[in-house]
Amino acid sequence: MNTSSNPHFGLAPSPWIERFAHLVPPGARVLDLACGYGRHARFFAARGARVVAVDRDAAALATIEGTPGIDTRCADLEGADWPFADQGFDAIVVNHYLHRPLFPYLRAALRTDGTLLYETFAEGNAAFGRPANPAFLLRRDELLTEAAKGLPPLRVIAFEQGFVEMGDKAAVIQRLAAVGAGRAWPPPLATGRNGQDWTS
Numbered sequence: 001m002n003t004s005s006n007p008h009f010g011l012a013p014s015p016w017i018e019r020f021a022h023l024v025p026p027g028a029r030v031l032d033l034a035c036g037y038g039r040h041a042r043f044f045a046a047r048g049a050r051v052v053a054v055d056r057d058a059a060a061l062a063t064i065e066g067t068p069g070i071d072t073r074c075a076d077l078e079g080a081d082w083p084f085a086d087q088g089f090d091a092i093v094v095n096h097y098l099h100r101p102l103f104p105y106l107r108a109a110l111r112t113d114g115t116l117l118y119e120t121f122a123e124g125n126a127a128f129g130r131p132a133n134p135a136f137l138l139r140r141d142e143l144l145t146e147a148a149k150g151l152p153p154l155r156v157i158a159f160e161q162g163f164v165e166m167g168d169k170a171a172v173i174q175r176l177a178a179v180g181a182g183r184a185w186p187p188p189l190a191t192g193r194n195g196q197d198w199t200s
Contacts, residue, residue, distance in 0.1 A: 013043040014095050016119045019190045020157065020177040023115040024049060028090035031109065034077060034097035038064035044093070045069030054083065077102060084109055091115040098136050103146050107154075112182030116154060118143055122161055122174035129169070143176040152181040157189075 012018075017040055024030060026048030032041040037060045041053035045067060054073040055061055061072040075083040082105045089109050098120050110116055123139050126132035140161065147154040161174040179187060 011039050013040050014119055016160075016175045016177070017043070017093060017095060017117050020115075020117055021047065022190060023117075023157065023177065023179060023187060024091040028115075029088070030091045030093060031084070031089040033092060033094045033102075033106070035064075036060050036096075038067070038070065038072075040093050040095060041070050042067060044091075049091070052084075052089070089114060091117065094118045094120065096120050098138060100135075103149075107146075107150050110154075110180060112180045113184075114180045115183075116147070116176065116178045119173060119175040122172045124163075124172035128171055137172075138174040143174055147176060147178045154178040154180060155183065155185070157187060 013021075021044070024044060024047070028049045030044045030049045030051045032038065032044070032051055032053045035041050035053040035055045036057070038053050041051045041064055045051045046069075049069065051070045052073060053061065053064060053070050054075050054077065056074065056076045058074045061074055064070055065072055073083060077083075078099050078101075082102070084105070087109060088111045090111055091114055092106055092110055094106075094117070096119070106116070121131050121137050122142075123134070123137050125137055131137060144156065144159055147156055155178060157177040157179060159176050162172065164171055164173050
C-alpha cells in the first residue's frame with residue numbers, strides 16, 4: 001500500500017500530544033477523533049490505553065484494524081448523528097480536525113476528570129496554504145473559549161497559538177491541553193525525555 005502521499009501515516013505522534021500524554025493514565029478509555037491512519041491511536045494503545053479510533057475513511061481505519069488496544073469505528077462525524085451518545089471517555093484527542101458543531105458533544109463525552117488534547121490549524125494559516133477555509137481554522141483564542149464553557153469549565157493546563165514550522169511547511173496552529181474539574185489538582189506538568197521539566 002502506497003502511503004507516501006498521506007502525511008499522517010507512519011508518523012510519530014504530534015509533539016504536543018506526546019508532551020501531555022502523561023495526563024492520560026494507563027487503562028484510560030481514549031477517543032481519537034478523526035484519527036486518519038491512527039498515529040495517536042497507536043501511541044496511546046502502546047501506553048496501555050483502550051482507544052476508540054473513529055474516522056469516515058474505512059481504508060485508513062483498515063491499517064490499524066486488529067491492533068491490540070484499538071477499537072475502530074467508521075463513522076461520518078459531520079453528516080450523521082453523533083456516534084457516541086451516552087458514552088464517556090477518560091481522554092479525547094483531536095489533531096488536525098475541526099468541525100465546530102461537535103464541540104458540545106466532545107464536552108458531554110469527556111468524563112469529569114478527563115483530559116482533552118486538541119491541536120489544529122488556526123486563523124492566519126491561509127497565508128501558508130491549506131486549510132484556508134475559515135470553517136476549518138480556529139479563531140483566535142477559540143479553544144480557550146470552548147474550554148470555559150459549561151459548568152464547571154475545563155481547567156487549562158497549557159495553551160498555545162501562533163506560527164510554527166512543520167518540516168518544510170509553515171502553519172498557524174492552536175493547541176490546548178485541559179482537564180475536567182474532577183481531576184485532582186494540581187496535575188503534574190510534563191517532563192522532557194531526560195526527565196527534566198520542559199522549562200529547565
